[in-house]
Amino acid sequence: MILTVDVGNTQIKSAVFEEDRLLEKAIFLLSDFKISIENIFKKFEKISVLVVASVGKLEKESLEMFAERVEIYFIDREKPFPFINNYATPHTLGIDRAVLAAGAVLQFPNQNRLIIDAGTCVTYDFVDAKNVYHGGAISPGIRLRYDAMHSYTAKLPLLEKEEPEQLIGNSTLQSMHSGVVNGLAFEIDGYIDALRTQNENFIIILTGGDANFLAKRLKNTIFANSNFLLESLNYLYQYQINND
Numbered sequence: 427m428i429l430t431v432d433v434g435n436t437q438i439k440s441a442v443f444e445e446d447r448l449l450e451k452a453i454f455l456l457s458d459f460k461i462s463i464e465n466i467f468k469k470f471e472k473i474s475v476l477v478v479a480s481v482g483k484l485e486k487e488s489l490e491m492f493a494e495r496v497e498i499y500f501i502d503r504e505k506p507f508p509f510i511n512n513y514a515t516p517h518t519l520g521i522d523r524a525v526l527a528a529g530a531v532l533q534f535p536n537q538n539r540l541i542i543d544a545g546t547c548v549t550y551d552f553v554d555a556k557n558v559y560h561g562g563a564i565s566p567g568i569r570l571r572y573d574a575m576h577s578y579t580a581k582l583p584l585l586e587k588e589e590p591e592q593l594i595g596n597s598t599l600q601s602m603h604s605g606v607v608n609g610l611a612f613e614i615d616g617y618i619d620a621l622r623t624q625n626e627n628f629i630i631i632l633t634g635g636d637a638n639f640l641a642k643r644l645k646n647t648i649f650a651n652s653n654f655l656l657e658s659l660n661y662l663y664q665y666q667i668n669n670d
Contacts, residue, residue, distance in 0.1 A: 427473040429466060429496070430659035432522075433484045435546055438462070441656040442470050451653060459488055467495060475499055477663045479521045499663060501525065506669045507662070508532055509557045520549075522655065523562075527553050529658020530631055532665060538628030540621060542614060542648075543655070545634040546570060550617055554625070565613065568636050571606045587639065611643040618646045 427449075432439040438459055442449045449470070454462040467473060478489060479501040489498055501521065508531045513519050522543070530539040530553055540562075541551045546569060550562035566574065568587055576584035588603050595601030618630060632641055633654035641650040651657070 427470055427475075428660055428663065429463075429470070429473045429476045430656045430663075431463075431476060431478040431489075432655050432659070433478065433480055438484070439656060440466065441653060441660075442466065442473065443657075443660045446660070448653065448657065451656065456484060459484060460491070463492065467492070475663070477501065477659050479525050479659060501659065501662060501666065505666045508665055509553055509559045511559050513559060513561050523549055523551050524559075525658050525662055526631075526633070526655055527551050527559050528662045528665070529654060530629075531557050532661040533657070534629050534631075538625050539631065540618065540628050541631045541633065541654075542617075543634040544568070544610075544614075544632065544636040544640055548610065548614070548634075552621065552625075552628075563617065567634075568606055568610060568639075571610065572602070575602060575606075587636075607640075607643065611640060614640065615645050 428443045430441050430443065437453055437455060439451070439453050440463070441451045452462065452466060473496055475497045476489065476492060477499045492498065503517070503521065503524070507524060507528050509527055511519065526541045526543055530541050536555055538555050539553045541553075543549045544567060546567050548565045548567050552560045552562050554560065572585050572587070575582045582598070582602065585599065585602055587607070590604040590607050591600055593604060593608060595604040621628070630646060630648040631654060632648045632650045633652055635652065637650050637652045641648060
């Protein structure tokens, strides 16, 4: 069994895999890392490898404390990836974006792929059918958009994510919700439409913490999978140990 770990800015997501089958997923705070991982090991005693791509705000030593229990496998840029990196500054490509691109290549072979990760930031990554990674775009995610309106204005409140009641907000609060949620949905659809003028056929993978929230608001046909990064870590680990 394999435990994959995705360290975010405030939360950690983890998933237990037996080969390609996801057995269980857990989300917990950075402060609860040690006890949460220990509980996962107690429940799944056959876990033999812990796979992590980026430690983020988590100290590397916090992972290595489990080294006597399991193998700790860090995915980094020095290991093989199943695509050609055509990014102008390959050393600046976030490891999370590289993992998502690898997962798209391994799960959806021989086709163009656009991976959209809707988290703290929204990232767009395009890998063509010949497995060449070209890059994409980065923009603020839902939480950042709400935070920015509150932080950089005198009177706009800090709101929690909420479905807009209508396109035209009839109050300041509803106008803010419409601007954030509908605005991001329009951005995503617009990016897809613009890319489609250059590439006729491609699969669209939407993932990240806000994937399911946004999916129903998009007019384009997408493959929504909030677990795609965790699954991609599992697929990439298997690829790397067979090609290293």
